[in-house]
Amino acid sequence: MANSTVPGKILAAFGVDEKKSSISKLGRGRINDTYLVESHRTSFVLQKINDAVFPRPEIVARNFAVITTHLRAKKKSLAPGFIFAESRLTADGQIMVLDDEYKLWRGQQYIGYGTLPLEPDNLQVFHIGKTLASFHLLAGDLDVGLLGEALPGFHNLPRYLKILDCQVAGRSPDETWLDRYCSGSVAMFRHRGGCLEDGRLQGKLTLRPIHGDPKLDNFIVDSDGRPAGLIDLDTAGPGLVLHDIGDCLRSCCSSGAKLPPGSGGRRFDNEKCLQLLKGYFSVGKNMLSAIEKDYIFDAMLLLPFELGVRFYTDHLQGDVYFKVDNHGQNLYRAAVQFALVRELAANENRIRMEIGSVLAGGS
Numbered sequence: 001m002a003n004s005t006v007p008g009k010i011l012a013a014f015g016v017d018e019k020k021s022s023i024s025k026l027g028r029g030r031i032n033d034t035y036l037v038e039s040h041r042t043s044f045v046l047q048k049i050n051d052a053v054f055p056r057p058e059i060v061a062r063n064f065a066v067i068t069t070h071l072r073a074k075k076k077s078l079a080p081g082f083i084f085a086e087s088r089l090t091a092d093g094q095i096m097v098l099d100d101e102y103k104l105w106r107g108q109q110y111i112g113y114g115t116l117p118l119e120p121d122n123l124q125v126f127h128i129g130k131t132l133a134s135f136h137l138l139a140g141d142l143d144v145g146l147l148g149e150a151l152p153g154f155h156n157l158p159r160y161l162k163i164l165d166c167q168v169a170g171r172s173p174d175e176t177w178l179d180r181y182c183s184g185s186v187a188m189f190r191h192r193g194g195c196l197e198d199g200r201l202q203g204k205l206t207l208r209p210i211h212g213d214p215k216l217d218n219f220i221v222d223s224d225g226r227p228a229g230l231i232d233l234d235t236a237g238p239g240l241v242l243h244d245i246g247d248c249l250r251s252c253c254s255s256g257a258k259l260p261p262g263s264g265g266r267r268f269d270n271e272k273c274l275q276l277l278k279g280y281f282s283v284g285k286n287m288l289s290a291i292e293k294d295y296i297f298d299a300m301l302l303l304p305f306e307l308g309v310r311f312y313t314d315h316l317q318g319d320v321y322f323k324v325d326n327h328g329q330n331l332y333r334a335a336v337q338f339a340l341v342r343e344l345a346a347n348e349n350r351i352r353m354e355i356g357s358v359l360a361g362g363s
Contacts, residue, residue, distance in 0.1 A: 006035055006046055007099045014046070014107050015091040027217070030323045032234065036110060044088040049104045053321055054234070057104040059148035061096040064106070064233050067209065070142045071135075079134040079283075083220045083229025085109040111231070114221040120252065125272045127227045128252050129279025132214050135230050136241055136287055139209040144238040147209060151235060154212065155243045157193045157302060160309045161186070167316040178328075178335050181261055182312045185338035189305050189345070195298045196240060204291050210239035215251035242292060245280065246299030249273055250307070254340055261335040267343050270354065273300075277358045293359055297352050301344050308337030 005025070008018040014037070021039040033048040049057035068086045075082055087095050088107030096106045116124060153159045164186065199205040211218075212235030220229035253272040277296070311334035314321045319330055344351065 005033075006037070006105075010046065010097060010099055010105045011037065013090045013092075013094075013097040013105075014044070014088065016042070031321070043110045045085070045108045045110050047106055047108070048099075049106065049234070051103065054150055055152070056148070056150070058096060059150045059237075060234050061104065061106045063147050063150060063237050064108070065095045066146050067139060067142065067233055067236050071138050074138045074141075078138055081222070081228055082131070082134045082138060083111065083113075083222065085111050085231055111220060111229075114225060116216055116219060116221060116227065118216070120216070120227075120272075122272060122275045124225075124227060125252055126275045126279035128216075128219055128248065129276040129281075130283050131219060131227045131229060131279075132211070132244060132248050133280040133282075133284035133287065135211055135214075136208070136244070136284055140287065142209045144207050144209055147237045150237050151212075154235060154237075155239055155306065156197055157306045157309070158197055160306060160313065161190055161193050164309055164313045164316075167313055171316070176331075178261070178331050182308070182331065182334050182338055185305075185335075185341065186309065186312070189301075189341060192298070192302065193305070196242060196295065196302060199291075199295060200240060205240050205242065205295065207238045208241055210236065210241060210244045212236050212239060212244070214244050214248040240299075241288065242295050242299040243303065245296060246301075246303035247307075249276060249300050250304045250337075250340070252276060254304075261339040267340045268347075270347075270351065273351070274354055274358055277355065281358065296355050297348065300351070301341060301348075304337045304340045304344070308334045308341065311337065 005023050011018045011021060016037060016039055021037055024036050024038075026034045026036040026045060031053050032050050035046045037044055037046050049060050051057050054060050065087050068084060071082070071084055072086065085108045088109055089095060090097050090107070096104050098104055116128075120128065168183070196205065200207070211230055211233065213232055214230060218230055218232045219227040220231055222228035253269050253276060254267055311322065311330045315328070315330035315334065319327060322330055322333070324330055
C-alpha cells in the first residue's frame with residue numbers, strides 16, 4: 001500500500017516493500033513524527049527525529065541503542081518483568097538512516113500494549129512508581145559518559161528562564177488574562193528556579209542515566225493492565241533522577257490538571273502522589289541519598305514550573321517546539337502548569353510532611 005508519510009527510500013532501508021506495507025500515525029507525541037509500519041512479515045515503529053528540537057538527532061539514536069543494550073544485559077537479574085522497546089536495525093545493520101532531505105529516521109521494536117486511563121487509579125500509580133524505579137535501577141550503573149546530551153541544557157531551568165526573558169524583553173504587552181497569569185506566575189516562582197541546578201553544581205545532586213520524559217503516556221501496560229515498562233527514550237541521557245521523579249508526579253498525579261487556570265477544584269491528587277512514591281521506594285529504597293530525598297518536593301514543584309516556562313516561551317516564539325492546533329494553545333498549556341505550581345506551593349508544608357512519612361515507612 002503506497003503512503004505519503006514515510007519515504008520509500010526509508011522503508012527500503014529497513015527491508016520493507018512500500019507497495020506491500022501499511023503506514024499509520026502512532027501516538028500523540030508533540031515533537032517527532034512517529035509511524036507504525038505493518039506488512040505481512042513484520043511490524044515495527046519508524047520515527048523521524050525533529051532536528052529543529054534535537055540539533056544532533058544522531059545522539060538520540062545512539063543513546064537509545066546504548067541504553068537499551070544495557071537494559072537488556074541487566075534485565076534478567078534485576079527486573080525480569082520490565083518491558084522496553086529495542087532498536088530495529090536497517091537491512092545493513094545500522095541504527096539510523098537519512099532521507100533525501102537529510103532528516104534522520106530510526107526504527108524500533110513495536111510493542112502492542114494497552115493504554116492507561118488519563119487518571120489512573122491508586123494501584124496503577126503505585127506500579128508506575130515501581131516501573132520508574134526499575135528503570136533507574138537497571139540503568140543506574142551505566143556510565144553517563146557513554147551518553148550524549150540530546151537536548152543541550154535539558155532540565156536546566158535557569159537557562160530556560162533566561163531564554164524566556166529574551167523573548168519578553170522589548171515586546172509589545174499582551175493584555176490577555178492568560179498572558180498576565182503566566183507572566184505573574186513566572187515572577188512569583190522564578191526565585192526558586194535554580195534549586196536543582198544549584199544542587200547539581202554544588203555536588204549535592206549527581207548526574208545519572210535518566211529517562212527524561214516519564215509522563216503517563218510513556219508507561220507500557222502488561223497483560224494484567226499494570227504499568228511494567230517505559231517507551232520513548234528520545235530525551236534519555238545524563239540528568240538528575242529527581243527530574244524523572246518530579247516529572248512523573250506532575251504527569252501522573254495531576255487529577256483535574258486540565259481545569260482552566262483560575263477555576264475552582266483541586267488539581268493535584270495527594271494520595272496518588274504518595275502511592276507513586278511508595279511504589280518507587282519499594283524498589284529503589286536506597287537509590288536516592290538522604291540529601292536527594294530532601295529535594296523531592298522541590299522537584300515536584302519545579303518540573304511543572306519548568307514545563308510552564310517552556311510552553312510560555314514557545315508561545316512567544318511562535319510555536320516552534322511543541323506541536324499545536326492553533327496559536328494560543330501553548331499559552332493555555334503554560335497556564336495549566338502554572339496553576340498546578342500555585343496549588344503545590346500553597347500546600348508545601350503538608351506535602352513535605354507526607355513525603356517524610358512515606359520515606360520513614362509510614363502508611
